[in-house]
Amino acid sequence: MAHDVEGHSAGTEVPGNPAQEGAFPPFDPANFTSELIWLVLTFGALYLLMSKLALPRVAAILAARKDRIDSDLATAAKAQDEAAAAAAAHEKTLADARAKAQSVGQAAQAELNAQADTRRHALEADLNAKLATAEAQIAATKTAALSNVDAIATEAAQAILQHITGQPADAAAVAAAVAAQKA
Amino acid sequence: MSEAGPAIDPIHQFHIHPIAPLNIFGVDASFTNASLFMxxxxxxxxxxxxxxxxxxxxxxxxxxxAAEMAYEFVASTVRQTAGEAGMKFFPFVFSVFMFVFFSNFIGLIPYTFTVTSQIIVTFAFACFIIGLVIAYGFYKNGMHFLNLFVPSGVSPVLLPFIVLIEIISFASRPISLSVRLFANMLAGHITLKVFGGFVAMLLGAGVYALLAPLPLIGIVLLTAFELLVAFLQAYVFAILTCVYLNDAIHPGH
Known part of the structure; x- marks a missing residue:
């Protein structure tokens, strides 16, 4: 064993012909100390660098991204709620306006109907009044005319009698005869 | 690769040669090609x-x-295997995974050196992990950590054997953990090198040069396979680290 180790150390010092050494190089104990020393140095440095600098930084990046995504999602949800509320308000305004327009239309129509009714009633009353006056006038005229007929008949009978008899007729007797004929 | 002709040595790629010899208090701390690749x-x-x-x-x-993907990949592995309490070991597991993964990957580039193909490197990792498991297990659970070796609900007759088996299985963990990674890397690189040697030899063998593309196609396929192995072995190494640490955190079966 001691001879072996000596052989290696001698072998490693002879450059150019390392393949002729006895030991399988990955198992060669001659290299163990330097490999261990450099492994401890490099891996120690790697561990310190990773644990103190790199990994906290990556963790911070991931946390910042998660926060950002969460807050963005919350903002988006809020905006969506607001949009929904705005849409509901719009719908309500629209419905209100529609209802109002309908009621205004109905009121206007009712008013117009009422106006038309009153005007029609006034007109009808006016016309009825005029009709009544006209009828009264006709009746008066008729009465007057009928009374004139008596006088005319009496006068005509007197004239006829005077023409026939040649002497003036008794006015009172003629009037009585006309009245008797008329009855 | 440096030796042309028939003398193709698939082991050559694992040789360690000093770039800057360094000796501190009689201890060899030379900056070698392995150190360079670390x-x-x-x-x-x-x-x-x-x-x-x-x-x-x-x-x-x-x-x-890419950095975030690595972070989230290892973090989810640790969380699933060792639970939320295992997250205090996350920087360590992450460093181990990245070190092994990058060693395996960089080693696949031609003319490079594969750090994880050295048994001492993987064994050092495995021993440190098991040492960490034992130290943290006793620190966190005191003597309850020994419950790890005593499964509940076993008949008293069988218990001594079960405990013995559990202890042996625990003791063999550093070996299995280190040899699995080391052997995968070593075997993969030797296979690639041997196939490469076939191409070179066939090219120099007259009419048989017509067959040279076959091992070349083999190398292409093997390289793809080795890429998978490089990732998979790093993943297996990291997930087993988590599993062992989980034993230290929750020793009850």
Whole structure:
């Protein structure tokens, strides 16, 4: 064993012909100390660098991204709620306006109907009044005319009698005869 | 690769040679090609995880997306395997996963050195992990940690055998953990090298050069397979680390 180790150390010092050494190089104990020393140095440095600098930084990046995504999602949800509320308000305004327009239309129509009714009633009353006056006038005229007929008949009978008899007729007797004929 | 001709040595790629010899108090601390690639692995991970996240963009760029993906992948593995209490080991598991993963991957580039193909590296990781499990297990649970070796609901007759088996299985963990990774890397690289050697040999063998594309196609397929193995072994290493740490956190069966 001691001879072996000596052989290696001698072998490693002879450059150019390392393949002729006895030991399988990955198992060669001659290299163990330097490999261990450099492994401890490099891996120690790697561990310190990773644990103190790199990994906290990556963790911070991931946390910042998660926060950002969460807050963005919350903002988006809020905006969506607001949009929904705005849409509901719009719908309500629209419905209100529609209802109002309908009621205004109905009121206007009712008013117009009422106006038309009153005007029609006034007109009808006016016309009825005029009709009544006209009828009264006709009746008066008729009465007057009928009374004139008596006088005319009496006068005509007197004239006829005077023409026939040649002497003036008794006015009172003629009037009585006309009245008797008329009855 | 440096030796042309028939003398193709698939082991050559695992040789360690000093770049800057260094001796501190009689201890060999030479900066070797293995050290160089450990440094490259460290710098590559640092580049991805530190430079990649330097912008801290809400919408990530490509490098930051890769860094975040690595983070979330390992974090979910730790959380699923060791629970929320295991997250205190997350930086360690993450470092282990990234180190092994980058070592495996960078090692697949031709002319590079695979750090994880050295048994001492994987064994050091495995021993440290098991040491961490034992230390944290006793620190967190005191003597209750020994319940790990005593499954509940076993008849008293069988109990001694079960305890023995549990202890053996626990003791073999550092070996299985380290050898699994090391052997996968070693075997994969040797296979690639041997197939590469076939191509070179067939090309230099007259009319048989016509057959040279066959092992070349083999290399292409094997490389794809080795990419999968490189990721899978790093993942297995990390998930087993989590499983063992979970034993330390929750020792009851």
């Amino acid at each position: 440094l490259i692995v460290f710098l590559a991970i640092a580049f991805l995880m530190v430079l990649g996240t330097s912008g801290s963009h809400i919408v990530p760029n490509r490098l930051q997306a």
